[in-house]
Amino acid sequence: RPNADPKEVDEATKLVEHRQKNLGEPSEMALLSRLHWWTVEYGLIGTLENPKIYGAGLLSSIGESVSCLEPAVKKIPYSIDAQTHAFDITTKQPQLFVCRDFQHLRGVLEEFANMMAFKVGGVEGINKAIECQNVATCEYSSGLQVGGVFTEVITDENNSPSYLRTSGKTALAFRDKELERHGIDYHKDGFCSPVGKWKQTTTSPELLTDDQLHALGIVEGRKAKIEFVSGVVVSGKVDKILRRDGKLLLITFSNCTAKFGDRTLFRPDWGMYDMAVGDQISSVFNGAADKDAYNQVALVPKERTIKVPLDAKRKRLENLYQQVRKIRESKTGYERLGEIWETQQAEHPEDWLLSMEIFEIVDTTSQQPELKARVEKFLNQKKAKTKDLATLIG
Known part of the structure; x- marks a missing residue:
């Protein structure tokens, strides 16, 4: 504010700096943004001794594209550890990461992807959903998708999820489509259910056939009791059994009680109990599975990428670049380089990069020494006029 006490400003600045450095555990999105920063924006490729620039942030800045290659900037072999390096x-940047090649880059990204909640699921994924405090989806191994704000996960002695709970609007879906009568209006107060295998059978519960369920005493219209390996016990009258693609998704109970040791997880007076089926949580991801049904509207920016139209002059310059590239790759047509350079000088005297391309070709192939001398003179003049170009042209 105007006329603020310098001491207050100093204290406020220190407070902001402290909070910036102590933001807690970074989310998956934050870690992914770091990998993006150290590659797409500020990535180097090649060897530590002689890296090349491919990051857009570096390429877009003449000054930083020069300074980043100086010894003062530490070069680190690119690995999954890049996710631990925050950026300002x-x-x-005080350090940059160098990947050997793009296959190496892809390998690290795949390594990170295999650690994400949507791949690993389990208690780790559920805890991430709880930490985010936003709508997320836990997918059972049966394919049942539970979407809502997760608030609790109970684990067994092996730290595997035994019971999960959401609060507020929750929806159940299968293959990203909401199940009929299981939307946010029906589950407006949340959802809770066990996870895991049943004591009565070694078969994964979602794979049990109707005959196997009958043998276990689980039949619509009759009372049943299901004991989980984790210790959770569910008992009540089976009202409905729901399957999709041959897999058991839900068993709906009335007059139901769910307990875990001495703790009551669900009581009969709370209403109908929809028990999810699946021996594990195979995936956890952000948002609802069926966003339209959940009324979770994806925000689409009004502004679009601005594409600068190419004028005739720019098109002619790009055509010259294409001709030089063709000569370089085919290793033929060197005699045309002089004509191309004269055209560039006449129509695009401000451009210097094409001259660099031509100089490299005639220098490495020992072609047209007179042309080489003229191009070199032009580049030296450019270097003398512009400090940044002095390093880039070399």
Whole structure:
């Protein structure tokens, strides 16, 4: 504010800096943004001794594309550990990561993907859903998808999820489509259910056939009791059994009680109890499975990427670049380089990069020494006029 006490400003600044450095455990999105920063934006490729630039952030800045290659900037072999390095967009980066090639880059990203909640599921994934405090989806191994704000997970002695709970609007889906009568209006107060295998059988519960359920005493219209290996016990009258694609998804009970040791997890006076079926949580991901049914609207930016139209002059310059590239790759047509350079000088005197391309070709192939001398003179003049170009042209 105007006329603020310098001491207050100093204290406020220190407080902001402290909070920026102590933001707690970074989310998956934050870790992914770091990998993006150290690759797509500020990535180097090749060897530690002679890296090349491919990051868009570096390529877009002449000054930083020069300074980043200096010894003062530490070069680190790219690995999954890059996710532990935060970044500051307001200053030059003290270190950069170098990947050997793009296959190496892809391998690290796949390694990270295999650690994400949507791949690993389990208690780790559920805890991430709880930490985010936003709508997330836990998918059972049966394919049943439970979407809502997760608030609790009970684990067994092996730290595997035994029971999960949401609060507020929750929806159940299968293959990203909401199940009929299991939307946010029906489950407006949340959802809770066990996870895991049953004591009565070694078969994964979602794979049990109707005959196997009958043998276990689980029949619509009759009372049943299901004991989970984790210790959770569910008992009540079976009202409905729901399957999809041959897999058991839900068993709906009336007059139901669910307990875990001395703790009551569900009471008969709470209403109908929809028990999810699946011996594990195979995936956890952000948002609802059926976003339209959940009324979770994806925000689409009004602004679109601005595409600068190419004028005739720019198109002619790009055509010159294409011709030089064709000569370089085919290793033929060197005699045309002089004509191309003269055209560039006449129509695009401000451009220097094409001259660099031509100089490299005639220098490495020992072609047209007179042309080489003229191009070199032009580049030296450019270097003398512009400090940043002095390093880039070399």
